[in-house]
Amino acid sequence: VVMTQSPLSLPVTLGQPASISCRSSQSLVNSDGNTYLSWIQQRPGQSPRPLIYKVSDRVSGVPDRFSGSGSGTDFTLKISRVEAEDVGIYYCMQGTQWPLTFGGGTKVEIK
Amino acid sequence: EVQLVESGGGLVQPGGSLRLACAASGFTLSTYWMSWVRQAPGKGLEWVAAIKTDGTYKAYLDPVKGRFTISRDNDKNSLFLEMNSLRVEDTAVYYCARYVRTFDFWGQGTLVTVSS
Numbered sequence: 221v222v223m224t225q226s227p228l229s230l231p232v233t234l235g236q237p238a239s240i241s242c243r244s245s246q247s248l249v250n251s252d253g254n255t256y257l258s259w260i261q262q263r264p265g266q267s268p269r270p271l272i273y274k275v276s277d278r279v280s281g282v283p284d285r286f287s288g289s290g291s292g293t294d295f296t297l298k299i300s301r302v303e304a305e306d307v308g309i310y311y312c313m314q315g316t317q318w319p320l321t322f323g324g325g326t327k328v329e330i331k
Numbered sequence: 332e333v334q335l336v337e338s339g340g341g342l343v344q345p346g347g348s349l350r351l352a353c354a355a356s357g358f359t360l361s362t363y364w365m366s367w368v369r370q371a372p373g374k375g376l377e378w379v380a381a382i383k384t385d386g387t388y389k390a391y392l393d394p395v396k397g398r399f400t401i402s403r404d405n406d407k408n409s410l411f412l413e414m415n416s417l418r419v420e421d422t423a424v425y426y427c428a429r430y431v432r433t434f435d436f437w438g439q440g441t442l443v444t445v446s447s
Contacts, residue, residue, distance in 0.1 A: 258433035315432040
């Protein structure tokens with residue numbers, strides 16, 4: 221499954237919203253009825269960390285300004301009000317089929 | 332607190348071998364699938380291999396099939412990646428990650444450099 225993210229780079233003003241798109245080459249609906257689409261954040265110089273799993277479930281401790289939505293092959297990560305600590309690269313990832321695959325990443329930076 | 336600590340990276344010549352290890356703590360390793368994910372310098376994330384809770388099922392990225400072997404020792408709370416016939420394109424930071432249909436915990440990574 222090929223995961224395609226856009227945009228590649230996203231300059232955002234502090235306090236403004238941001239939106240990242242992720243499209244999969246096949247439906248990510250699993251035979252168990254779940255859709256295993258996740259969003260992962262990697263801050264500069266740090267290990268990746270999960271933000272969202274199963275399209276819209278927020279990982280414990282992740283601020284509620286992060287939200288995920290979508291279905292089938294089209295998914296979106298939204299940040300309602302960007303803060304300085306949100307700078308980094310965001311990846312979508314599918315866990316429905318082997319091999320597991322990531323999108324190419326979207327770099328979020330402050331204008 | 333869940334912790335994953337990788338070790339074993341280093342500089343190796345093309346065609347050489349390395350064995351990575353991941354020490355897990357803060358959770359019961361035997362109840363979780365585990366995985367290795369790599370990141371080439373300046374590039375994105377790439378899943379490499381995964382192993383079922385009891386080691387009876389393993390999955391690999393095509394380019395590493397036949398060269399890499401994932402294994403685990405639940406009694407010693409450890410995950411391993413045996414890498415043979417290494418290529419320049421295997422150069423990357425290798426992360427150990429807990430897999431629950433997403434990667435919910437990651438280690439700090441260990442750098443593998445394949446170069447002559």
